[in-house]
Amino acid sequence: MLWRETHSDPAFRRAALEGLRQYQGAERAERPAPVPASGRSGHAKLLHYGTAGTKGPPVILIPSLINPPHILDLAPDNSLARYLAENGHDAHLLDWGPYDPAHAGLTLGGHVERILKPMLQALDRPPILVGYCLGGTIATAAAAILPIAGLVTIAAPWEFAAFPSKAHEDLAALWAQWEPVCAQLGYVPMEVLQSGFWAIDPTRTIRKYADFGMLPPEAPQRRAFIQLEDWANQGEPLTFGAGAELMELLYGANVTALGQWEVGGVVVQPPIALPCPTLTVASTRDLIVPEACSPEAATRLALDMGHVGMIVGHRARRQLWEPLSQWLSMIVSEC
Numbered sequence: 001m002l003w004r005e006t007h008s009d010p011a012f013r014r015a016a017l018e019g020l021r022q023y024q025g026a027e028r029a030e031r032p033a034p035v036p037a038s039g040r041s042g043h044a045k046l047l048h049y050g051t052a053g054t055k056g057p058p059v060i061l062i063p064s065l066i067n068p069p070h071i072l073d074l075a076p077d078n079s080l081a082r083y084l085a086e087n088g089h090d091a092h093l094l095d096w097g098p099y100d101p102a103h104a105g106l107t108l109g110g111h112v113e114r115i116l117k118p119m120l121q122a123l124d125r126p127p128i129l130v131g132y133c134l135g136g137t138i139a140t141a142a143a144a145i146l147p148i149a150g151l152v153t154i155a156a157p158w159e160f161a162a163f164p165s166k167a168h169e170d171l172a173a174l175w176a177q178w179e180p181v182c183a184q185l186g187y188v189p190m191e192v193l194q195s196g197f198w199a200i201d202p203t204r205t206i207r208k209y210a211d212f213g214m215l216p217p218e219a220p221q222r223r224a225f226i227q228l229e230d231w232a233n234q235g236e237p238l239t240f241g242a243g244a245e246l247m248e249l250l251y252g253a254n255v256t257a258l259g260q261w262e263v264g265g266v267v268v269q270p271p272i273a274l275p276c277p278t279l280t281v282a283s284t285r286d287l288i289v290p291e292a293c294s295p296e297a298a299t300r301l302a303l304d305m306g307h308v309g310m311i312v313g314h315r316a317r318r319q320l321w322e323p324l325s326q327w328l329s330m331i332v333s334e335c
Contacts, residue, residue, distance in 0.1 A: 001205070001206070004202075018213040028230065041116070042100065044116075046092045049084070056329075058123055062116070062130065062131040071311055072311065106242060111138060111242060127149060129148055136152075136155070137156050144264075145264040150276050152279045155289045157294075158294060159293050171247065172251075194233065270297070271297040271298070272297050277331050281320065287306070
């Protein structure tokens with residue numbers, strides 16, 4: 001991809017390669033201090049950031065199955081999970097854990113039934129679910145089969161027909177190429193999915209490394225770039241069952257928006273159909289999950305921020321964290 005995007009600009013190619021070299025060799029800051037687990041289900045666990053006895057329902061942050069969960073706890077000074085806890089919410093973060101070969105056939109719905117459901121049932125009261133990206137779609141499925149106090153989806157795909165036609169074509173071609181290999185492996189390597197993300201805007205993918213290489217050594221943006229890129233280039237593989245369902249039924253057949261997605265014998269409805277308070281947060285310039293793909297909810301918040309920027313960008317605290325905390329506090333006051 002780098003060769004293709006820079007074939008007519010050798011200087012751009014050199015700058016991108018130099019940025020990549022610097023990124024690979026840079027020192028890494030320590031991850032935030034670990035927090036205790038409040039629940040487990042197989043290899044998955046709930047990390048507890050809040051304080052026991054906090055007024056109001058537990059707030060369960062559900063990340064995507066793609067990439068690690070720590071995008072919601074990226075750094076001590078850049079952590080949605082820690083911010084919510086510091087502002088009086090009983091915050092928990094779901095860590096899906098490592099890939100288990102015994103679960104190769106586990107679908108997205110299977111993750112809800114076999115991993116998420118037992119964790120939520122073990123809580124002492126119905127929680128508020130806050131799902132990011134595919135985690136929002138999964139949280140919506142959990143809300144269909146369990147009593148919950150509220151649901152928030154952030155940059156969550158639901159109306160898959162609203163993705164640009166080129167994105168559909170590229171993903172279909174990607175899956176046609178890799179499905180036989182993934183079926184044999186029993187999982188979908190993260191690198192397969194990552195290549196699909198790169199294809200959305202390949203020039204930007206190359207440009208960000210070139211720009212990084214030109215930053216002064218002491219620039220604070222360097223640390224932020226390294227933290228974010230390390231997260232984006234890490235992640236456990238998807239089970240083959242989850243990958244096939246994502247590619248064939250959600251992206252391919254749009255079963256969520258058409259009311260044809262069943263989990264636990266229940267048809268999963270959009271958030272707006274739930275009897276509890278619901279909030280959808282979408283981005284007006286999200287290339288990974290465009291605004292039109294987000295589900296309907298009782299309340300909607302549209303942000304002029306990118307897919308990841310809305311979670312960890314320099315404006316995230318003001319534009320997302322604070323409004324989300326206020327919405328959660330409102331739900332607590334009504335409970």
